[in-house]
Amino acid sequence: MSAVFDLLERPTYTMAQVDRLLGLPSGTARRWIDGYVRNGKPYPPVVREEHTGEDYATWGEFVETRLLSEFRSAGVPLINMRPAIEVLRAETGSPYPLAHSANLITSVGRELVKRVQDEVNLDEALQLVVLRNGQFMLTPPAETYMNAVRFNKRGDAVSIYPDPEFREIVIDPLRAFGEPVVDDRAVPTEVIAEQVRAGDSEEMVAELYELSPEQVRAAVLFELRRSA
Template sequence: MTSIDHSLLERRIYSVPRAAGLLGLSSRQLRSWMMPQRRVVNGISREIAPIWRPTIDDPREDASVSFLDLMELKIIRAMIENGRIKRPKIRACIKGWRNLTQGMPHYLVNKKFAPRLIPTSLAVEIKDEGVLVDAATQQCLMAEVIQPELIDLDYGSSDLPHSWIPKGWENEITVSPLLSFGEPVISKELIPTSALALAVEADGVEAAAMQFHVPLQIARLAAGFELSLVKKQRKQA
């Protein structure tokens, strides 16, 4: 991929259900991160800001997200699943970092941002609506949670990633808006895994392999990847 059309990275190509499926989440979970929530505190109903907002703000239930949004949501998932830091502090960190980076696009996966270097310039306390996040907590998130989530992203020579190679599927599966409208593909053959998996489900492995002119193991690989996404979603349902 020598020449990259960066506008494709920003194109909103994933529905919430598809984005949730690729991240192993339920649609309800993902929407809860993107939509404001109402909580009753001391008898008073309050609106709680979402943990994360897409670059193009869209409050609709059927809002879609771009590839770069999806990669930031991948970071959010890791922060929440880590379990060591509560959601109010995660929300405060994200808001504070957004202010500190002063409009840097997709700062959570941007190589210019702290997760790469953890510079002392960002080692400051963040205060937001009564929540205090010290520098040590922020550095813990950056070093132990965010940095490992950047390893399976392909940046090329850019500050922003253009491809995702999901952990456990190295050299086998690629997700990129530059390929098949962002759908996961078999890395070498560039065949969408969903199409091949559907053929396997409908006609069996051998017939699917013949239809797509691929070895049997490639058909099994596609079916296995799509099945793994379904299993992850079921666990979260």
């Protein structure tokens, strides 16, 4: 088993942490990742192959939930995306087909996604790829997701930019227990913001952690936005 596959399978967050890190309403991650029951009717998970009852999400599940979060305002139940993901799992042999850039960057991968979407009659509002002027193009939600995820040379998701306006800040499962950090030094943004709130100047904090004042400022603004 590869190290990257181990990473995607690594239990990383509680469901509550996934909601917090992705800015989702409480309980959303659990419904999407592990399914739920409403009025006695079970609804299968979108992300997992089947309900497990586990409170922890793997890194691969977190990454795919990040993609689903882009479709929250689609007006179509996200459970409708499950058939497409199931077929993509079978076609790619990966439990996390949307955590690999090849399926959304390369023309072959996009063609596969488009074919699967058509096979399962996926709602237009939930589609990842469209055919435009003879080319397979990402839809806006899929493009936003791809710009938020950092992939390694093999095309596997290894970290996420939690806010597109602050590219200095990343979420990396192997650093700071997966909490948002300033990329260069892996200093948690929460630690930086707490020290500034306690009265330390941004310049002092920057010197303490060997960061630039711009990085410290980005961490403070990021945490302010998260708590708003």
